[in-house]
Amino acid sequence: MSFLELKDLRIHFPTDDGLVKSVDGLSFALERGKTLGIVGESGSGKSVTSLGILGLHKGGRAKISGEIWLDGEELVSATPEHVRTLRGKKMAMIFQDPLSAMHPYYTVGQQIVEAYRIHHPVGKAVARKHAIDLLGRVGIPQPDRRVDSYPHEFSGGMRQRAMIAMALSCDPELLIADEPTTALDVTVQAQILDLMRDLQQEFDSALIIITHDLGVVAELADDILVMYGGRCIEYGSASDIFERPEHPYTWGLLGSMPRLDRERTDRLMPIKGTPPSLINVPSGCAFHPRCAYEPRTDGKATTKVPDLLETEGGHLVRCHLSKDERRGIWENEIKPTLESA
Amino acid sequence: MSQSTESLLSVQGLEKHFPITKGLFQRQVGAVKAVDGLTFDVVKGETLGLVGESGCGKTTTGRLITRLIEPTAGKIVFEGKDISHMSQGDLRPLRRDMQMIFQDPYSSLNPRHTVGAIVGAPFRIQGVKTEQGTKKAVQEILELVGLNPEHYNRYPHEFSGGQRQRIGIARTLALKPKLIIADEPVSALDVSIQAQVVNLLEDLQNELDLTYVVIAHDLSVVRHISDRVAVMYLGKIVEIADSAMLYKAPLHPYTNALLSAVPVPDVKRRTQRDRIRLQGDVPSPINPPPACRFHTRCWKAQEVCRTVEPPLAELLPGHQVACHFPENTPQDAGPAEPVAAAGDAGDQGIAPGVINPVS
Numbered sequence A: 001m002s003f004l005e006l007k008d009l010r011i012h013f014p015t016d017d018g019l020v021k022s023v024d025g026l027s028f029a030l031e032r033g034k035t036l037g038i039v040g041e042s043g044s045g046k047s048v049t050s051l052g053i054l055g056l057h058k059g060g061r062a063k064i065s066g067e068i069w070l071d072g073e074e075l076v077s078a079t080p081e082h083v084r085t086l087r088g089k090k091m092a093m094i095f096q097d098p099l100s101a102m103h104p105y106y107t108v109g110q111q112i113v114e115a116y117r118i119h120h121p122v123g124k125a126v127a128r129k130h131a132i133d134l135l136g137r138v139g140i141p142q143p144d145r146r147v148d149s150y151p152h153e154f155s156g157g158m159r160q161r162a163m164i165a166m167a168l169s170c171d172p173e174l175l176i177a178d179e180p181t182t183a184l185d186v187t188v189q190a191q192i193l194d195l196m197r198d199l200q201q202e203f204d205s206a207l208i209i210i211t212h213d214l215g216v217v218a219e220l221a222d223d224i225l226v227m228y229g230g231r232c233i234e235y236g237s238a239s240d241i242f243e244r245p246e247h248p249y250t251w252g253l254l255g256s257m258p259r260l261d262r263e264r265t266d267r268l269m270p271i272k273g274t275p276p277s278l279i280n281v282p283s284g285c286a287f288h289p290r291c292a293y294e295p296r297t298d299g300k301a302t303t304k305v306p307d308l309l310e311t312e313g314g315h316l317v318r319c320h321l322s323k324d325e326r327r328g329i330w331e332n333e334i335k336p337t338l339e340s341a
Numbered sequence B: 001m002s003q004s005t006e007s008l009l010s011v012q013g014l015e016k017h018f019p020i021t022k023g024l025f026q027r028q029v030g031a032v033k034a035v036d037g038l039t040f041d042v043v044k045g046e047t048l049g050l051v052g053e054s055g056c057g058k059t060t061t062g063r064l065i066t067r068l069i070e071p072t073a074g075k076i077v078f079e080g081k082d083i084s085h086m087s088q089g090d091l092r093p094l095r096r097d098m099q100m101i102f103q104d105p106y107s108s109l110n111p112r113h114t115v116g117a118i119v120g121a122p123f124r125i126q127g128v129k130t131e132q133g134t135k136k137a138v139q140e141i142l143e144l145v146g147l148n149p150e151h152y153n154r155y156p157h158e159f160s161g162g163q164r165q166r167i168g169i170a171r172t173l174a175l176k177p178k179l180i181i182a183d184e185p186v187s188a189l190d191v192s193i194q195a196q197v198v199n200l201l202e203d204l205q206n207e208l209d210l211t212y213v214v215i216a217h218d219l220s221v222v223r224h225i226s227d228r229v230a231v232m233y234l235g236k237i238v239e240i241a242d243s244a245m246l247y248k249a250p251l252h253p254y255t256n257a258l259l260s261a262v263p264v265p266d267v268k269r270r271t272q273r274d275r276i277r278l279q280g281d282v283p284s285p286i287n288p289p290p291a292c293r294f295h296t297r298c299w300k301a302q303e304v305c306r307t308v309e310p311p312l313a314e315l316l317p318g319h320q321v322a323c324h325f326p327e328n329t330p331q332d333a334g335p336a337e338p339v340a341a342a343g344d345a346g347d348q349g350i351a352p353g354v355i356n357p358v359s
Helices: A046-053 A080-086 A108-119 A124-137 A156-168 A186-203 A214-220 A238-243 A248-256 A323-339 B058-065 B088-095 B115-126 B134-144 B149-153 B161-173 B191-208 B219-225 B243-248 B253-261 B303-307
Strands: A004-015 A018-030 A035-039 A063-070 A091-094 A174-178 A206-211 A223-228 A231-237 A308-312 A315-318 B007-022 B027-043 B047-051 B073-078 B098-101 B179-183 B211-215 B228-233 B236-242 B313-316 B319-321
Touching: A004 A046, A018 A046, A018 A223, A018 A231, A035 A046, A035 A214, A046 A063, A046 A174, A046 A206, A091 A156, A108 A124, A108 A156, A124 A156, A156 A186, A186 A206, A186 A214, A186 B253, A206 A214, A214 A238, A223 A238, A223 A248, A231 A238, A231 A248, A231 A308, A248 A323, A248 B191, B007 B058, B007 B211, B027 B058, B027 B211, B027 B236, B047 B058, B047 B219, B058 B179, B058 B211, B088 B098, B088 B115, B098 B161, B115 B134, B115 B149, B115 B161, B134 B149, B134 B161, B161 B191, B191 B219, B211 B219, B219 B243, B228 B243, B228 B253, B236 B243, B236 B253
Parallel strands: A035 A206, A035 A223, A091 A174, A174 A206, B047 B211, B047 B228, B098 B179, B179 B211
Antiparallel strands: A004 A018, A004 A063, A223 A231, A231 A315, A308 A315, B007 B027, B007 B073, B228 B236, B236 B319, B313 B319
């Protein structure tokens, strides 16, 4: 069994308007030392998944079913108290907005010390030294002085570094980064991505990076999972997803982005329509109202949810089009327009 | 995009300093030099992109141009009229010709007004009478931006982010303005929706002969929609050029660093790319570094960069840059070595005295 394995995870929230199926049957596996990128638009269920793995939906109104296996332990059926002992130590999270994820009343050092001492029976002085070490390692200048600074005294990039130091304080084996660079400028984003890559190699941890930016996942991820409407619609290695994508939604994402590495195209090719409401997910394939290839499925797309099937060597696609049709469309229709000047 | 030479907007030496006050008597102890001497022209029918990191003054520039705030110094000339210190009353008629698209479609629409009231507001405020009434005019605009005219009586919360941004654009277009300032028009939207709005902005420009100033931090979006691009750093323009030229052969080291920091969705290249990694953060605009403001983070910085401010000079036709040691020029032999520059602590990183001026 893999280090982290999700089996048919479902996280549903009952609301006054109906049942919100944020995550609806998600399965994937991740090994130590590997990076998984989860890509999707807002409301696709990517953040809910990460909070679910950390057990942060326990005790709330969420209805969780399925299995989450972390290093041989099942977490969905585990008690909240037990998951709490794992959180921070075995798995940790880097949040999108470090200003709201850190406590404004406590110094950065105090917050790292607190996290460390919950899991390690050491004195304050030892923990403080550990915090200074970590701040130095994530590239904060003069860590012995900055350890006593408050979060507001740090710039955005430094706060994100401090956040990473906090997440790393107990050497977690699973690190989840939810939009870690979305709030940062490009030059700082590049610094943080480099840092995360280096630290992962050093700690040999499993990393899940959640983002809407395909550029960021292309930089870091070994494997990529594309989510839409609470389900995985395509999964594969980074080169599968970027060089041989087979799902119309993935094509749409690639066509929507203006790219600096290619000649400027005259027009972007957006996906029509808007992402679905999770209360009222379209019948059949959730993407069918926005899909240009829906007519080629003989109406199957509107009635039946396609299965997530393997096309080749671990590349999974959830689509009613046949493998040959998809490859034909990609090679003859999509790829030329993406690469044309 | 029609390329006439008539400039619609002309900005000269524009400055905005926000005072920092202290104590009981609000004594001024300093100033945030948000915009510190900008000069540029916007030609009729073109799209000028303004890019830069957060805090470089691009949003302040947008607000100055639309005169939502008053400049500390400098001149803003719109259609031959100096509007830099015009009173709000005198400005009102001009507002018909100059409109703004805001970043956040959630906070820029009044939640208690219907779409009809929001898009119809410009007609009401400017006292514009249309032939078949305001309602008809509003519905035509809604259709133009790709919304259903029957949504006239709905409220903003009934729409998605992308649709809300379209409502904002519809309001902007209501009185057929000449100049539109778009401040981060797509950054709050999902990727697939971003592309829809970018295409919409381009279509509207072709249809209505609009002039855009687009403020954004996303360099790939800016390249896609702009004819010319101005790169800002700490309240100044460091480089301004034709979009194709700027992205192909940037002259300023900062532009080069910005471009190389953009993550590219290409797995094959991730190991091959030569990256320039800027160290540290942008210095504070309260006390910007002297002379060339970029010297604290620049790997090419020499003594002269710390003492003499480089002027914004036209090195190539239509390509202005403010740098003593520009990149991609005949003098610049080979690619620059990405040497770690000084951190945010200031000048201490590089030993002074190494003067190697380029003749």
